[in-house]
Amino acid sequence: MARLIALALTGLLLAATPAAAADPDSCTTVRMSDPGWTDITSTNGILGTLLEPLGYTQKVETLAPPVTFESLKNSQIDVFLGNWMPAQSRFIEPLTAEKAIEVIRPNLDGIRFTLAVPAYVAEAGVKDFADLAKHADQFGRKIYGIGPGAPANQNIQKMIDTKDFGLDGWTLVESSEQGMLSQVDRAVRRKEWIAFLAWEPHPMNSQFQIAYLSGGDAYFGPNYGRATVYTVTRRDLSKNCPNLARLLSQLTFTVDMENQIMGILGEGSDGKAAAAQYLKAHPDLLPGWLAGVTTRDGQDGLAAVRAALSKG
Structure with missing residues (x-):
């Protein structure tokens, strides 16, 4: 009996002792x-x-x-x-x-993480990075990115600097994520052409009908920048x-x-x-x-x- 009491008291003491941090x-x-x-x-x-x-x-x-x-x-x-x-x-x-x-x-x-365009622009023939330069005037020779210093922006700027895809003379427009999406929203409402950085997960994929561009493997990786x-x-x-x-x-x-x-x-x-x-x-x-x-x-x-x- 004394042993049982002692064990019970020990258990109570252990239960009362705070656990180690x-x-x-x-x-x-x-x-x-x-x-x-x-x-x-x-x-x-x-x-x-x-x-x-x-x-x-x-x-x-x-x-x-x-x-x-x-x-x-x-x-x-x-x-x-x-x-x-x-x-x-x-x-x-x-x-x-x-x-x-x-x-x-x-x-x-x-x-996915690469460039995209509104679906109506893709339907008009822009489905690949190589298609952008063919419609330079409609895009205003601009690609919309996110905040300054972002690696994705640097990839886009390198693409422009090296004149890859015929993009010499184009401009990277750097902005916040929300600033970029405001531009997309404005363009979509007016049915204007815009090329921008897109990714998922993100509500933009349900907010807008967009199409990711193929061909950017060297800058964003294969499978649409997977x-x-x-x-x-x-x-x-x-x-x-x-x-x-x-x-x-x-x-x-x-x-x-x-x-x-x-x-x-x-x-x-x-x-x-x-x-x-x-x-x-x-x-x-x-x-x-x-x-x-x-x-x-x-x-x-x-x-x-x-x-x-x-x-x-």
């Missing part, structure tokens, strides 16, 4: 980058929705891709969910060679923040998922609110993402996230 205090604030892209706002929203109930604080800064990679190298940000490959090869390859950053895993596959997006972090994050790294190593997305979250964003929600709304409707995603992940104080991570979503 999963990650040190230096990992509490998770600094992230958003280049101003709707898809990254969506995925950052997903991660932020998971991090908060786990005891972390997400801090997102708006940084262009070149600044993002430099900040990862200098450990000024911790995580970037938007390493589009092969478009960002020129940025990532020197850093991986120097072991200046960590590539955690691919988080999204099966996407791309893979990777999660990358500052160096030694996996070593120093193993619980956070475990979550990142299990976090993946799908084109349909991101399209739905971006659709919610389009209704006026911010990234976290849109992500929370989506996750409440798709709770089956949580066990795979949170397997073996704990809160920062060592408690059950899945239970903590479920509890937070149920209160929201």
